[in-house]
Amino acid sequence: MKFGVVTFPGSNCDYDAYAAVRHILGEEVEFLWHKSSDLKNCDLVILPGGFSYGDYLRAGAIARFSPIMQEVIDFARSGGLVIGICNGFQVLTEAGLLPGALIRNSHLRFSCKQVYLRVENTESPFTSGCSRGEILQIPIAHGEGNFYHFDGDIKKLEEAGRVAFRYVDASGQVTPEANPNGSRENIAGIINAEGNVLGMMPHPERAVEEILGSSDGLRVFESVRDACVASRLVGDN
C-alpha cells in the first residue's frame, strides 16, 4: 500500500507522518508537494499538521485552493482515502470534504498535551481495527481545534455514526474537563458520509512508539492499512 503525505508551506508534521508510515508501519510513502498536481498513484493521502500558509485568513483557508488540493478533492470525491490531521482537518472542512468548522479554542490558548480519545465508530476503515469504546492516548497541539457545527447538524453527524473520536477522561467518560478546546459534544474526529475521509485534531503520527509516550496512534494507521488491503483497494503489494 502506498501512502502520500502532502507538504504545504508551513506544514510541520509532514516528516512525522512520513516516518510513522515508513519506519513504524513499514509501508511505502511519498511526499506530495503543494504546487504539484500529481498524487503519484497513492492509495491514501495524509494532510499533515502544521500552519499551512501561515494560517493566514483562517486555518486551512488558503491551502484548500492549492494545486495539490484540487487533486485531493477529486480523489476524495471518487472514493479515495484521505486523513486530515490537525491542520489537515482544518483544510478538509475548508474544502467542504468534511462538515463544520474548527474555531479558536474556547480558552484562547494553544494547547499541547496528551489526551484520551474514545473510539466511537468502528465501521470506518480508519478505526476498523479498534473496538468500540476503546480508549486511545494521543497528543493534541493546536490553537484552533474547537469543532463547531449547528445543533441540528451535530445531531445528524451523531445519528449517522460519523463521530470517529471523542475527548474523554482516562476512564472513558465524556466530561467537560476532558474537552481540551470547547469542541461541541467533545468531538475530536469525524468521517464523511461515504466513510473514506477522516479528520481529527489529535496527532496519531506522534503516538506510534512507546518512547513517544504512547503507540496508540498506530491503531489508526494499522486499521486503514488492513482495511485497504482486505478490500483490495490496492493492487498486488
Place this chain on the structure above:
Amino acid sequence: MADNKKAVVHVRLKDGVLDPQGVTIQKALVQMGYDDILAVRSGRFFEMEIKADAADIDRKIDEVCSRLLANPVIEEFQVETPN
C-alpha cells in the same frame, strides 16, 4: 482615465457562533473598569482595490467573499462599495 474602484468587506461570525476572542476582550474591558460594555463580537475587515473597468464586479466580490474571505459555515459578510 477613471480611478480604480474600492470595496470594503466586513466578515463576522454568525449569531450564535461562540466568539472566544470577543468574550475574552469583553472580560478584559470589564477588568479595566469599562463595565458598561456588555458584549464584544470580533470580526475581520478587508479593503480591495478593483480595476475601474471590471465587469460584473458585484457578483465577483460576492463570490470572493463566499469562496475565500468568509467561511459560510460559521461567518457572514457585508460588502460596501463607496464609489
